[in-house]
Amino acid sequence: MHKTSEWLQTFSTEKPSKSHSFDSFRPCVKISVTGGKGGVGKTSIALKTAKELATAGHRTLLIDCDSNLSNTAIKLGHPMDNKFEKLLSSELTFEECLILDGKFHLLPACNGSIEVFESKLHFDEVITDIIQTHQHEYDFIILDCPAGLSTAALTLNAFCDHRFVVVTPDKSSITDSYSLIKMLSNRFNVIENHLIVNMFQHDKQYQKVVMTLTETIENYIGVRTVVLGGIPKLDISAEGFDTFFLSEGKNEFHKNFVKLLHGFTEKVGEPLIRTSSAGHLAFEHDVQ
Ligand SMILES: Nc1ncnc2c1ncn2[C@@H]1O[C@H](COP(=O)(O)OP(=O)(O)OP(=O)(O)O)[C@@H](O)[C@H]1O
Ligand SMILES: [Mg+2]
Numbered sequence: 001m002h003k004t005s006e007w008l009q010t011f012s013t014e015k016p017s018k019s020h021s022f023d024s025f026r027p028c029v030k031i032s033v034t035g036g037k038g039g040v041g042k043t044s045i046a047l048k049t050a051k052e053l054a055t056a057g058h059r060t061l062l063i064d065c066d067s068n069l070s071n072t073a074i075k076l077g078h079p080m081d082n083k084f085e086k087l088l089s090s091e092l093t094f095e096e097c098l099i100l101d102g103k104f105h106l107l108p109a110c111n112g113s114i115e116v117f118e119s120k121l122h123f124d125e126v127i128t129d130i131i132q133t134h135q136h137e138y139d140f141i142i143l144d145c146p147a148g149l150s151t152a153a154l155t156l157n158a159f160c161d162h163r164f165v166v167v168t169p170d171k172s173s174i175t176d177s178y179s180l181i182k183m184l185s186n187r188f189n190v191i192e193n194h195l196i197v198n199m200f201q202h203d204k205q206y207q208k209v210v211m212t213l214t215e216t217i218e219n220y221i222g223v224r225t226v227v228l229g230g231i232p233k234l235d236i237s238a239e240g241f242d243t244f245f246l247s248e249g250k251n252e253f254h255k256n257f258v259k260l261l262h263g264f265t266e267k268v269g270e271p272l273i274r275t276s277s278a279g280h281l282a283f284e285h286d287v288q
Contacts, residue, residue, distance in 0.1 A: 028135040029268055031142050032065075032157045035166040036176030038147035041198040041231070042166050043071050044245050046144035049164070051246060052261055054104035056272045058139040061105045063130065065156055066146040067123045068116045070109035073099060075242045082110045088121060094130060105138075124152040128159055139270065149183055158188035162268070164228065168199045169209050178216060185223050192223065194264065197230040206230045226267075229260035 033046035043066070050062035064072040073080060078099055084107070086092040099106040107130070110116045131141055143160060145153050157163050163184070167177040184190035195213065200206040214225045234253065236244050248254055258272065265272045 026139070028138050029140050029162070029270065030131065030135070030160040031140065031162045031164060032145050032160040033142060033164045033166060034145040034153070034157050034180065035173070036147065036149065036180035037168075037170070037173040040147075040166050040168045040170075040173050042147070043075060043144050044242070045164065045166055045196060045198065045231070046142050047072060047075055048246055048257060049261060050106075050140070050142045051101075051104050052248075052258060052272075053140050053142075053265070054102060055248065056265075057103065058270065059103050059105075059137065060140045060142065061107065061134065061138045062142045062144060063107045063127060064109040065123070065127055065143050065153070067109045067152075068111065068113055069146070070111050072106055072144055073108040074111075075246070076106070077242075078108075080108075080111045082113050084109045085113050085115045088115070088119060088126065094134060122152065124155040124159075127152075127156055131159070149180060154180075154183055154187060157184055158190055162264075163190070163193045164196055165193045165225075166196050166198050167209060167213065169197070169201070169205050174209065174213060178213065181217055181223055181225075182221050185221050190223070192226065193217075194226045194228045196228050196260070199233040200230050201233050228264055229256070231257065231260075 031049070033042050033049065035042050043064075046062060050060045054060040062072060064070045067084075070080070070084070076099070083092055083097045087094065087097045094107070097107060099108065127143070135141060143156055145156060147153075157180075165177050165181065167173050181190075181193055184193070195210065197206050197209045200209065210227055210230075214227065217223050217225050232253070234241070234244065244253075262272045
């Protein structure tokens with residue numbers, strides 16, 4: 001098993017690629033959902049992405065990387081059990097800490113754990129070791145990254161094959177995502193990121209965010225931005241938000257999200273397909 005420190009030492013000017021995968025036949029695609037600023041929708045988008053990939057037939061692991069403010073299990077309606085503490089102390093195995101739902105597997109972290117707070121462990125090393133050990137079991141591993149520019153957050157972002165940078169039209173969100181991309185470029189030579197504009201209120205606002213960010217990033221950092229699309233600001237009460245956001249209803253919102261994800265999966269050579277009840281495979285756009 002490789003430690004992150006070893007991986008960092010071998011880090012060259014190339015961005016991390018699928019060559020990190022142990023499974024050369026069908027490499028696991030690793031994506032971090034990130035953004036710098038807090039509360040922009042990273043966890044919601046990471047969960048929806050992972051669940052949709054699993055529904056489409058891909059073995060998908062979502063790792064909650066918000067080590068001590070983990071929200072993924074809560075958003076799915078599971079109680080917080082802080083089992084992750086016991087994974088760190090080797091009292092439980094990786095499998096024993098997972099929440100399973102078909103091909104969707106979730107590894108929650110902790111919320112308010114004294115053990116994690118006092119732990120001397122480097123969280124990025126813990127996560128990269130888990131990835132290296134289990135990536136051959138999955139088609140996709142999604143990381144729900146914490147807000148901020150901590151070393152752990154940056155390392156995990158750089159370790160992944162792709163980054164979904166979530167930004168809102170808020171000026172501070174735009175500034176924070178720019179800083180994240182700059183740090184990833186300067187420190188880890190990350191040369192490409194994917195952009196998702198969340199909570200936009202009208203098309204003009206979406207276009208403005210996309211133009212401002214992509215041009216500034218290209219001109220001042222020299223990094224490519226692949227625009228995945230936008231998610232509108234939903235007028236839904238806080239109590240009902242997670243259920244609506246994560247449901248697979250036949251509404252426009254869900255269809256648009258699947259379309260956004262389809263653009264990405266096509267690019268990485270993993271078409272978003274669904275297994276129908278009859279066992280046939282159908283492309284997403286054929287499914288109503
Ligand atoms: N498209 C949207 N429309 C309306 N509200 C949204 C949308 N996306 C996210 N939200 C609101 O933002 C809240 C925070 O979302 P989420 O927890 O996914 O953000 P986060 O970036 O992971 O936050 P943190 O930085 O704290 O981890 C949601 O609970 C929801 O109320
Ligand atoms: Mg979050």
